[in-house]
Amino acid sequence: MTPLTSARPRQRRADAQHAAGARRRTGRREARSAAVFIVPFGLLFAVFTLGPIVYAVFQSLFKVRRGDLFGTQQTTVFAGIDNFTTALRDGDFLSAVVRVLLLGLVQVPVMLGLALAVALLLDSRSARFRNGYRLVYFLPYALPGAVAAVMWSFLLFKPLSPFTEPLASLGIHTDFLSGPWQPFSIANMITWGWTGYNMLIIYSALQAIPGELTEAAVMDGCTGWRLALLIKVPLVKPALVLTTVFSIIGTSQLFTEPAVLNAARIPGANAKFSPLMNTTLTAAQGNQNLAAAESVLLALATLVLSFGFLKFTQRKAQTA
Incomplete structure:
Protein backbone atom coordinates (compact mmCIF):
# COMPACT_ATOMS: atom_id res chain seq x y z
CA MET A 1 0.00 0.00 0.00
CA THR A 2 1.46 3.34 -1.03
CA PRO A 3 1.55 6.36 1.32
CA LEU A 4 -0.99 8.09 -0.92
CA THR A 5 -3.58 5.33 -0.67
CA SER A 6 -3.12 4.97 3.09
CA ALA A 7 -3.69 8.73 3.57
CA ARG A 8 -7.04 8.71 1.79
CA PRO A 9 -9.05 6.95 4.59
CA ARG A 10 -7.58 9.34 7.15
CA GLN A 11 -8.57 12.30 4.99
CA ARG A 12 -12.12 10.95 4.57
CA ARG A 13 -12.44 10.47 8.35
CA ALA A 14 -11.16 13.99 8.94
CA ASP A 15 -13.62 15.37 6.39
CA ALA A 16 -16.48 13.44 8.00
CA GLN A 17 -15.52 14.69 11.45
CA HIS A 18 -15.27 18.25 10.15
CA ALA A 19 -18.70 17.96 8.48
CA ALA A 20 -20.22 16.52 11.68
CA GLY A 21 -18.74 19.35 13.71
CA ALA A 22 -20.09 21.90 11.25
CA ARG A 23 -23.56 20.34 11.52
CA ARG A 24 -23.40 20.47 15.33
CA ARG A 25 -22.35 24.12 15.27
CA THR A 26 -25.13 24.92 12.80
CA GLY A 27 -27.64 23.07 14.98
CA ARG A 28 -26.54 25.02 18.07
CA ARG A 29 -26.84 28.31 16.21
CA GLU A 30 -30.31 27.39 15.00
CA ALA A 31 -31.32 26.33 18.53
CA ARG A 32 -30.11 29.65 19.93
CA SER A 33 -31.95 31.56 17.21
CA ALA A 34 -35.13 29.61 17.91
CA ALA A 35 -34.77 30.20 21.65
CA VAL A 36 -34.64 33.96 21.08
CA PHE A 37 -38.20 33.76 19.74
CA ILE A 38 -39.58 30.87 21.82
CA VAL A 39 -38.40 31.85 25.31
CA PRO A 40 -40.24 35.24 25.45
CA PHE A 41 -43.42 33.58 24.22
CA GLY A 42 -42.98 30.74 26.70
CA LEU A 43 -42.56 33.15 29.59
CA LEU A 44 -45.61 35.19 28.64
CA PHE A 45 -47.65 32.01 28.06
CA ALA A 46 -46.63 30.63 31.45
CA VAL A 47 -47.40 33.87 33.30
CA PHE A 48 -50.64 34.91 31.60
CA THR A 49 -52.14 31.54 30.55
CA LEU A 50 -50.78 28.60 32.52
CA GLY A 51 -50.48 30.62 35.72
CA PRO A 52 -54.16 31.66 35.91
CA ILE A 53 -55.26 28.12 34.99
CA VAL A 54 -53.17 26.55 37.76
CA TYR A 55 -54.34 29.21 40.23
CA ALA A 56 -58.01 28.64 39.31
CA VAL A 57 -57.66 24.88 39.78
CA PHE A 58 -55.90 25.47 43.11
CA GLN A 59 -58.61 27.87 44.34
CA SER A 60 -61.37 25.47 43.31
CA LEU A 61 -60.08 22.88 45.79
CA PHE A 62 -60.61 25.12 48.83
CA LYS A 63 -63.47 26.98 50.44
CA VAL A 64 -63.81 29.69 53.04
CA ARG A 65 -65.46 28.76 56.34
CA ARG A 66 -66.93 31.67 58.28
CA GLY A 67 -66.88 31.39 62.05
CA ASP A 68 -69.53 33.96 62.92
CA LEU A 69 -72.57 35.66 61.47
CA PHE A 70 -70.70 38.71 60.21
CA GLY A 71 -67.87 36.77 58.58
CA THR A 72 -65.11 38.42 60.60
CA GLN A 73 -63.59 35.03 61.45
CA GLN A 74 -62.72 33.21 58.25
CA THR A 75 -60.60 30.15 57.65
CA THR A 76 -59.69 28.53 54.36
CA VAL A 77 -60.10 24.75 54.41
CA PHE A 78 -59.51 22.04 51.85
CA ALA A 79 -62.79 21.20 50.09
CA GLY A 80 -61.78 18.57 47.55
CA ILE A 81 -64.48 18.33 44.90
Whole structure:
Protein backbone atom coordinates (compact mmCIF):
# COMPACT_ATOMS: atom_id res chain seq x y z
CA MET A 1 0.00 0.00 0.00
CA THR A 2 1.46 3.34 -1.03
CA PRO A 3 1.55 6.36 1.32
CA LEU A 4 -0.99 8.09 -0.92
CA THR A 5 -3.58 5.33 -0.67
CA SER A 6 -3.12 4.97 3.09
CA ALA A 7 -3.69 8.73 3.57
CA ARG A 8 -7.04 8.71 1.79
CA PRO A 9 -9.05 6.95 4.59
CA ARG A 10 -7.58 9.34 7.15
CA GLN A 11 -8.57 12.30 4.99
CA ARG A 12 -12.12 10.95 4.57
CA ARG A 13 -12.44 10.47 8.35
CA ALA A 14 -11.16 13.99 8.94
CA ASP A 15 -13.62 15.37 6.39
CA ALA A 16 -16.48 13.44 8.00
CA GLN A 17 -15.52 14.69 11.45
CA HIS A 18 -15.27 18.25 10.15
CA ALA A 19 -18.70 17.96 8.48
CA ALA A 20 -20.22 16.52 11.68
CA GLY A 21 -18.74 19.35 13.71
CA ALA A 22 -20.09 21.90 11.25
CA ARG A 23 -23.56 20.34 11.52
CA ARG A 24 -23.40 20.47 15.33
CA ARG A 25 -22.35 24.12 15.27
CA THR A 26 -25.13 24.92 12.80
CA GLY A 27 -27.64 23.07 14.98
CA ARG A 28 -26.54 25.02 18.07
CA ARG A 29 -26.84 28.31 16.21
CA GLU A 30 -30.31 27.39 15.00
CA ALA A 31 -31.32 26.33 18.53
CA ARG A 32 -30.11 29.65 19.93
CA SER A 33 -31.95 31.56 17.21
CA ALA A 34 -35.13 29.61 17.91
CA ALA A 35 -34.77 30.20 21.65
CA VAL A 36 -34.64 33.96 21.08
CA PHE A 37 -38.20 33.76 19.74
CA ILE A 38 -39.58 30.87 21.82
CA VAL A 39 -38.40 31.85 25.31
CA PRO A 40 -40.24 35.24 25.45
CA PHE A 41 -43.42 33.58 24.22
CA GLY A 42 -42.98 30.74 26.70
CA LEU A 43 -42.56 33.15 29.59
CA LEU A 44 -45.61 35.19 28.64
CA PHE A 45 -47.65 32.01 28.06
CA ALA A 46 -46.63 30.63 31.45
CA VAL A 47 -47.40 33.87 33.30
CA PHE A 48 -50.64 34.91 31.60
CA THR A 49 -52.14 31.54 30.55
CA LEU A 50 -50.78 28.60 32.52
CA GLY A 51 -50.48 30.62 35.72
CA PRO A 52 -54.16 31.66 35.91
CA ILE A 53 -55.26 28.12 34.99
CA VAL A 54 -53.17 26.55 37.76
CA TYR A 55 -54.34 29.21 40.23
CA ALA A 56 -58.01 28.64 39.31
CA VAL A 57 -57.66 24.88 39.78
CA PHE A 58 -55.90 25.47 43.11
CA GLN A 59 -58.61 27.87 44.34
CA SER A 60 -61.37 25.47 43.31
CA LEU A 61 -60.08 22.88 45.79
CA PHE A 62 -60.61 25.12 48.83
CA LYS A 63 -63.47 26.98 50.44
CA VAL A 64 -63.81 29.69 53.04
CA ARG A 65 -65.46 28.76 56.34
CA ARG A 66 -66.93 31.67 58.28
CA GLY A 67 -66.88 31.39 62.05
CA ASP A 68 -69.53 33.96 62.92
CA LEU A 69 -72.57 35.66 61.47
CA PHE A 70 -70.70 38.71 60.21
CA GLY A 71 -67.87 36.77 58.58
CA THR A 72 -65.11 38.42 60.60
CA GLN A 73 -63.59 35.03 61.45
CA GLN A 74 -62.72 33.21 58.25
CA THR A 75 -60.60 30.15 57.65
CA THR A 76 -59.69 28.53 54.36
CA VAL A 77 -60.10 24.75 54.41
CA PHE A 78 -59.51 22.04 51.85
CA ALA A 79 -62.79 21.20 50.09
CA GLY A 80 -61.78 18.57 47.55
CA ILE A 81 -64.48 18.33 44.90
CA ASP A 82 -67.19 19.99 47.02
CA ASN A 83 -67.12 23.16 44.92
CA PHE A 84 -67.50 21.14 41.73
CA THR A 85 -70.48 19.19 43.05
CA THR A 86 -72.05 22.45 44.26
CA ALA A 87 -71.60 23.97 40.80
CA LEU A 88 -73.12 20.92 39.12
CA ARG A 89 -76.13 21.14 41.45
CA ASP A 90 -76.58 24.87 40.78
CA GLY A 91 -79.71 25.21 38.65
CA ASP A 92 -78.76 28.68 37.38
CA PHE A 93 -75.34 27.52 36.22
CA LEU A 94 -76.70 24.42 34.49
CA SER A 95 -79.49 26.43 32.87
CA ALA A 96 -76.93 28.91 31.54
CA VAL A 97 -74.84 26.06 30.09
CA VAL A 98 -77.87 24.53 28.35
CA ARG A 99 -79.02 27.95 27.11
CA VAL A 100 -75.67 28.78 25.53
CA LEU A 101 -75.33 25.26 24.11
CA LEU A 102 -78.69 25.53 22.36
CA LEU A 103 -77.85 29.02 21.14
CA GLY A 104 -74.56 27.77 19.68
CA LEU A 105 -76.22 24.82 17.94
CA VAL A 106 -78.32 27.29 15.94
CA GLN A 107 -76.11 30.36 15.70
CA VAL A 108 -72.76 28.78 14.76
CA PRO A 109 -74.01 26.92 11.63
CA VAL A 110 -75.93 30.00 10.48
CA MET A 111 -72.92 32.27 10.96
CA LEU A 112 -70.49 29.93 9.23
CA GLY A 113 -72.96 29.33 6.40
CA LEU A 114 -73.19 33.09 5.81
CA ALA A 115 -69.40 33.44 6.04
CA LEU A 116 -68.92 30.64 3.50
CA ALA A 117 -71.52 32.12 1.11
CA VAL A 118 -69.93 35.59 1.26
CA ALA A 119 -66.43 34.14 0.77
CA LEU A 120 -67.61 32.17 -2.27
CA LEU A 121 -69.24 35.28 -3.73
CA LEU A 122 -66.06 37.30 -3.29
CA ASP A 123 -64.01 34.50 -4.85
CA SER A 124 -66.25 34.15 -7.89
CA ARG A 125 -65.01 35.26 -11.31
CA SER A 126 -67.78 37.84 -11.67
CA ALA A 127 -67.05 39.58 -8.34
CA ARG A 128 -66.17 43.28 -8.56
CA PHE A 129 -64.65 45.62 -5.95
CA ARG A 130 -63.53 42.66 -3.84
CA ASN A 131 -61.27 44.69 -1.57
CA GLY A 132 -64.03 47.17 -0.81
CA TYR A 133 -66.63 44.52 -0.05
CA ARG A 134 -64.14 42.53 2.02
CA LEU A 135 -63.50 45.60 4.14
CA VAL A 136 -67.23 46.27 4.54
CA TYR A 137 -67.90 42.71 5.69
CA PHE A 138 -64.95 42.83 8.11
CA LEU A 139 -65.83 46.19 9.71
CA PRO A 140 -68.37 44.76 12.22
CA TYR A 141 -65.61 42.62 13.73
CA ALA A 142 -63.37 45.69 14.07
CA LEU A 143 -66.08 47.39 16.14
CA PRO A 144 -65.70 46.64 19.89
CA GLY A 145 -68.24 44.09 21.07
CA ALA A 146 -69.64 46.33 23.82
CA VAL A 147 -70.20 49.19 21.38
CA ALA A 148 -71.92 46.87 18.91
CA ALA A 149 -74.14 45.48 21.67
CA VAL A 150 -75.18 48.99 22.73
CA MET A 151 -75.93 49.88 19.11
CA TRP A 152 -78.07 46.78 18.62
CA SER A 153 -79.86 47.34 21.93
CA PHE A 154 -81.03 50.73 20.62
CA LEU A 155 -82.05 49.18 17.31
CA LEU A 156 -84.02 46.36 18.93
CA PHE A 157 -85.43 48.00 22.08
CA LYS A 158 -89.13 48.36 21.31
CA PRO A 159 -89.73 51.99 22.42
CA LEU A 160 -86.69 53.20 20.43
CA SER A 161 -86.44 50.69 17.59
CA PRO A 162 -86.89 51.99 14.02
CA PHE A 163 -88.50 48.63 13.21
CA THR A 164 -91.39 49.02 15.68
CA GLU A 165 -93.72 51.21 13.59
CA PRO A 166 -93.15 49.46 10.21
CA LEU A 167 -93.81 46.08 11.81
CA ALA A 168 -96.83 47.41 13.73
CA SER A 169 -98.32 48.67 10.45
CA LEU A 170 -98.13 45.09 9.23
CA GLY A 171 -99.85 43.81 12.35
CA ILE A 172 -96.65 42.45 13.89
CA HIS A 173 -96.13 43.52 17.50
CA THR A 174 -92.84 41.96 18.58
CA ASP A 175 -90.39 42.97 21.27
CA PHE A 176 -87.04 41.61 20.09
CA LEU A 177 -85.47 41.98 23.54
CA SER A 178 -88.28 40.29 25.46
CA GLY A 179 -87.73 36.95 27.17
CA PRO A 180 -88.55 34.51 24.32
CA TRP A 181 -86.87 36.63 21.63
CA GLN A 182 -83.79 37.67 23.59
CA PRO A 183 -81.61 34.65 22.68
CA PHE A 184 -82.32 35.25 18.96
CA SER A 185 -81.38 38.93 19.34
CA ILE A 186 -78.12 37.99 21.07
CA ALA A 187 -77.42 35.43 18.34
CA ASN A 188 -78.02 38.15 15.75
CA MET A 189 -75.46 40.42 17.47
CA ILE A 190 -72.86 37.64 17.52
CA THR A 191 -73.51 36.70 13.90
CA TRP A 192 -73.26 40.31 12.77
CA GLY A 193 -69.96 40.80 14.58
CA TRP A 194 -68.16 37.57 13.67
CA THR A 195 -69.31 36.65 10.17
CA GLY A 196 -66.72 38.92 8.57
CA TYR A 197 -63.90 37.45 10.65
CA ASN A 198 -64.75 33.90 9.64
CA MET A 199 -65.29 35.02 6.05
CA LEU A 200 -61.69 36.24 5.85
CA ILE A 201 -60.34 32.88 7.03
CA ILE A 202 -62.44 30.98 4.49
CA TYR A 203 -61.66 33.49 1.74
CA SER A 204 -57.91 33.08 2.39
CA ALA A 205 -58.32 29.31 2.00
CA LEU A 206 -60.18 29.86 -1.28
CA GLN A 207 -57.36 32.04 -2.56
CA ALA A 208 -54.91 29.19 -1.89
CA ILE A 209 -56.74 26.83 -4.28
CA PRO A 210 -54.60 26.33 -7.41
CA GLY A 211 -55.99 28.23 -10.37
CA GLU A 212 -55.28 25.28 -12.68
CA LEU A 213 -57.74 23.15 -10.74
CA THR A 214 -60.65 25.57 -11.10
CA GLU A 215 -59.78 26.23 -14.75
CA ALA A 216 -59.85 22.50 -15.47
CA ALA A 217 -63.23 22.22 -13.76
CA VAL A 218 -64.57 25.14 -15.82
CA MET A 219 -63.32 23.51 -19.04
CA ASP A 220 -65.25 20.38 -18.03
CA GLY A 221 -68.42 22.43 -17.71
CA CYS A 222 -68.45 22.83 -13.92
CA THR A 223 -69.32 26.48 -13.37
CA GLY A 224 -71.27 28.70 -11.01
CA TRP A 225 -72.60 27.11 -7.85
CA ARG A 226 -71.62 23.63 -9.05
CA LEU A 227 -68.00 24.78 -9.11
CA ALA A 228 -68.38 26.28 -5.65
CA LEU A 229 -70.11 23.30 -4.03
CA LEU A 230 -68.30 20.44 -5.78
CA ILE A 231 -64.78 21.84 -6.06
CA LYS A 232 -64.18 24.77 -3.74
CA VAL A 233 -66.12 23.79 -0.61
CA PRO A 234 -64.42 20.36 -0.22
CA LEU A 235 -61.02 22.04 -0.55
CA VAL A 236 -61.69 24.58 2.21
CA LYS A 237 -62.93 22.04 4.77
CA PRO A 238 -59.84 22.59 6.98
CA ALA A 239 -60.73 26.29 7.17
CA LEU A 240 -64.34 25.41 8.02
CA VAL A 241 -63.14 23.08 10.78
CA LEU A 242 -60.87 25.81 12.13
CA THR A 243 -63.62 28.43 12.18
CA THR A 244 -66.01 25.97 13.81
CA VAL A 245 -63.53 25.28 16.63
CA PHE A 246 -63.00 29.02 17.10
CA SER A 247 -66.77 29.51 17.19
CA ILE A 248 -67.25 26.76 19.79
CA ILE A 249 -64.65 28.38 22.03
CA GLY A 250 -66.12 31.85 21.46
CA THR A 251 -69.68 30.73 22.19
CA SER A 252 -68.64 29.15 25.48
CA GLN A 253 -67.15 32.55 26.45
CA LEU A 254 -70.34 34.48 25.67
CA PHE A 255 -70.47 37.49 27.98
CA THR A 256 -70.47 40.93 26.35
CA GLU A 257 -73.83 41.00 24.58
CA PRO A 258 -76.06 39.69 27.40
CA ALA A 259 -74.06 41.67 29.96
CA VAL A 260 -74.70 44.91 28.05
CA LEU A 261 -78.43 44.16 27.87
CA ASN A 262 -78.48 43.44 31.60
CA ALA A 263 -76.51 46.61 32.42
CA ALA A 264 -78.94 48.64 30.30
CA ARG A 265 -81.80 47.36 32.47
CA ILE A 266 -83.57 45.87 29.48
CA PRO A 267 -86.82 44.27 30.74
CA GLY A 268 -86.37 40.52 30.80
CA ALA A 269 -82.57 40.66 30.64
CA ASN A 270 -81.04 37.79 32.62
CA ALA A 271 -78.04 38.49 34.86
CA LYS A 272 -77.14 34.79 34.59
CA PHE A 273 -77.75 34.32 30.86
CA SER A 274 -74.39 32.65 30.15
CA PRO A 275 -72.11 30.46 32.28
CA LEU A 276 -69.44 33.15 32.29
CA MET A 277 -71.94 35.73 33.56
CA ASN A 278 -73.02 33.30 36.27
CA THR A 279 -69.40 32.71 37.28
CA THR A 280 -68.66 36.45 37.36
CA LEU A 281 -71.70 37.07 39.56
CA THR A 282 -70.64 34.26 41.92
CA ALA A 283 -67.19 35.83 42.27
CA ALA A 284 -68.70 39.29 42.84
CA GLN A 285 -70.79 37.83 45.68
CA GLY A 286 -67.60 36.80 47.48
CA ASN A 287 -67.47 33.08 46.66
CA GLN A 288 -64.29 33.05 44.58
CA ASN A 289 -63.66 29.36 45.21
CA LEU A 290 -67.01 28.31 43.74
CA ALA A 291 -66.45 30.71 40.84
CA ALA A 292 -63.07 29.07 40.20
CA ALA A 293 -64.71 25.64 40.14
CA GLU A 294 -67.34 26.88 37.68
CA SER A 295 -64.64 28.36 35.44
CA VAL A 296 -62.71 25.07 35.49
CA LEU A 297 -65.87 23.14 34.57
CA LEU A 298 -66.57 25.59 31.75
CA ALA A 299 -63.02 25.23 30.43
CA LEU A 300 -63.26 21.43 30.53
CA ALA A 301 -66.60 21.49 28.70
CA THR A 302 -65.12 23.76 26.02
CA LEU A 303 -62.11 21.47 25.67
CA VAL A 304 -64.31 18.38 25.32
CA LEU A 305 -66.56 20.01 22.71
CA SER A 306 -63.77 21.46 20.58
CA PHE A 307 -61.52 18.39 20.81
CA GLY A 308 -64.50 16.09 20.22
CA PHE A 309 -65.43 18.02 17.09
CA LEU A 310 -61.85 17.79 15.81
CA LYS A 311 -61.73 14.03 16.37
CA PHE A 312 -65.14 13.64 14.70
CA THR A 313 -64.02 15.52 11.59
CA GLN A 314 -60.75 13.57 11.45
CA ARG A 315 -62.62 10.27 11.66
CA LYS A 316 -65.02 11.38 8.93
CA ALA A 317 -62.08 12.38 6.72
CA GLN A 318 -60.41 8.99 7.23
CA THR A 319 -63.54 7.02 6.38
CA ALA A 320 -64.41 9.20 3.35
